[in-house]
Amino acid sequence: MLSHCASHQHSLAAEVSLSSAIAPKDELFIRFLKPWLGDGILLTAADKWSHRRRMLTPAFHFNILKPYVKIFNDSVNIMLDKWQRLASEGSSRLNMFEHISLMTLDSLQKCIFSFDSHCQERSSEYIATILELSALVEKRTQHLLQHMDFLYYLTHDGRRFRKACRLVHDFTDAVIQERRRTLPTQDIDDFLKDKAKSKTLDFIDVLLLSKDENGKPLSDEDIRAEADTFMFAGHDTTASGLSWVLYNLARHPEYQERCRQEVQELLKDREPKEIEWDDLAQLSFLTMCLKESLRLHPPAPFISRRCAQDIVLPDGRVIPKDIICVINILGIHHNPSVWPDPEVYDPFRFDPENSKERSPLAFIPFSAGPRNCIGQAFAMAEMKVVLALTLLHFRFLPDHREPRRKPELIMRAEGGLWLRVEPLNAGLQ
Numbered sequence: 001m002l003s004h005c006a007s008h009q010h011s012l013a014a015e016v017s018l019s020s021a022i023a024p025k026d027e028l029f030i031r032f033l034k035p036w037l038g039d040g041i042l043l044t045a046a047d048k049w050s051h052r053r054r055m056l057t058p059a060f061h062f063n064i065l066k067p068y069v070k071i072f073n074d075s076v077n078i079m080l081d082k083w084q085r086l087a088s089e090g091s092s093r094l095n096m097f098e099h100i101s102l103m104t105l106d107s108l109q110k111c112i113f114s115f116d117s118h119c120q121e122r123s124s125e126y127i128a129t130i131l132e133l134s135a136l137v138e139k140r141t142q143h144l145l146q147h148m149d150f151l152y153y154l155t156h157d158g159r160r161f162r163k164a165c166r167l168v169h170d171f172t173d174a175v176i177q178e179r180r181r182t183l184p185t186q187d188i189d190d191f192l193k194d195k196a197k198s199k200t201l202d203f204i205d206v207l208l209l210s211k212d213e214n215g216k217p218l219s220d221e222d223i224r225a226e227a228d229t230f231m232f233a234g235h236d237t238t239a240s241g242l243s244w245v246l247y248n249l250a251r252h253p254e255y256q257e258r259c260r261q262e263v264q265e266l267l268k269d270r271e272p273k274e275i276e277w278d279d280l281a282q283l284s285f286l287t288m289c290l291k292e293s294l295r296l297h298p299p300a301p302f303i304s305r306r307c308a309q310d311i312v313l314p315d316g317r318v319i320p321k322d323i324i325c326v327i328n329i330l331g332i333h334h335n336p337s338v339w340p341d342p343e344v345y346d347p348f349r350f351d352p353e354n355s356k357e358r359s360p361l362a363f364i365p366f367s368a369g370p371r372n373c374i375g376q377a378f379a380m381a382e383m384k385v386v387l388a389l390t391l392l393h394f395r396f397l398p399d400h401r402e403p404r405r406k407p408e409l410i411m412r413a414e415g416g417l418w419l420r421v422e423p424l425n426a427g428l429q
Contacts, residue, residue, distance in 0.1 A: 051212065079102070100386075104239045167204055
C-alpha cells in the first residue's frame, strides 16, 4: 500500500493545491468528533471554514506564541523532575507516550485556559476525560457497527462518550463565562499590551477579542468549539512527534549527542537553563533531527478529503466528484524516488542544501494546501523546547523490545513506546 500510494506524488499535488471548497473534510471522521468538538476549525464545513480560519489566524501569530515558550519550559521541567524521581527509585524504563501526553495536556491547558490542574503530579478529572474521549473516538473508528449513531449511543462506550463530552464542555463553558465577565471594553491592541505585562495572553483571551471583517465576534459556542479542538488536536500529535524523535535519537546516539552539544553550547552561560523564543532558530541540527523523525513517523499518518467536483490528474485520469480521497502521508514520506533508503533515519536530508530541489509536497507532517495545520508553528516551537531541555537532562537508550508502528488517527506504537532514561547530572547544575 505504501509504495502504491507513494508513487502518486503528482496526484497529491493536484489534490492539496485545490481550494478548501473543492476538498472538504471527510464526513465520517467529522461525525464521530462533532459531539465533542462542535464546529471547530478542524471539522467545520468548507463554506464556514475560510471565514473561521481568517478569524483564528491572529491567535497563532508569533507575538502570541512567544510567551507560551515559558509555559513549555515549565511543563517539561515538571516532567523531567518526575523522571529524576523515578530514576532514583530504580524506574528508568518509561513509556514515552504516557508521560509526554500528560505533559502536552498540562501545557495546553495553561496556554488555552491559563489553568493549572497539576495533572502531571496528581490525577485531574478534566485531563483524564480528554484522554478517554480520544481513546473512545479511536475505538469507534475500528468497529463498523458502532459507526451508526443510534447503535453507538446504546452501548456502554456511547454513554461514556456522551458523559465525557458534557464534562469537557462544562469546564470550557465555565472558563468562557468567567472571562466574559472581566472582558475589557478597550481596544484589542491596548488590551494586549496591558495583558502582556501581567500574564501570558491565552487562547481564550484571543478568541473572545476576535472579530470578523464586519466587527462580529465569535459566539460562546464557537469559542468552546475552537478551544476544545485545540486541546484535542494539540496534545496527541505533539506527544507522538516527541516520543518518536526520542526513539530515533535513542537508536542513533551519535545524533543524540550532537543535539545535546548544540543545546549545551547555546545555554552554556545561562542560569536557569531555559529555552527562549529566539533560541529556537539557533537549534539547527536539533530541528533537522526532529523533521527527519516527523518524516519517518508522521503524527497524523493519513488525512482524508471529499472531492466536491471532478478532479483531473496530470496523467489525464479523473477522480470523480464525491469520492473520499485518503492521502497517505506515511506513504509519501517513504517514497523511495524522493527519499532514498526511506527507512533510514538521516537528519542530513533536511540540511538546507539537500532540501533545495525537493518538492514542498514531499514532506507534509502538518498536511498541506489551504487546510493545513493552523497550529504548526505552536507545535514546532513546543517540540523544540521539550526536546532541547529533555536532552540536556537525560540520555535515552533503546528498550530491549523494538516498537511496532501503530498508525491510527495518530501514529502510535503497539503497547506503548518504551525507552530507558539515564539522568545527566551535568545538565542539572
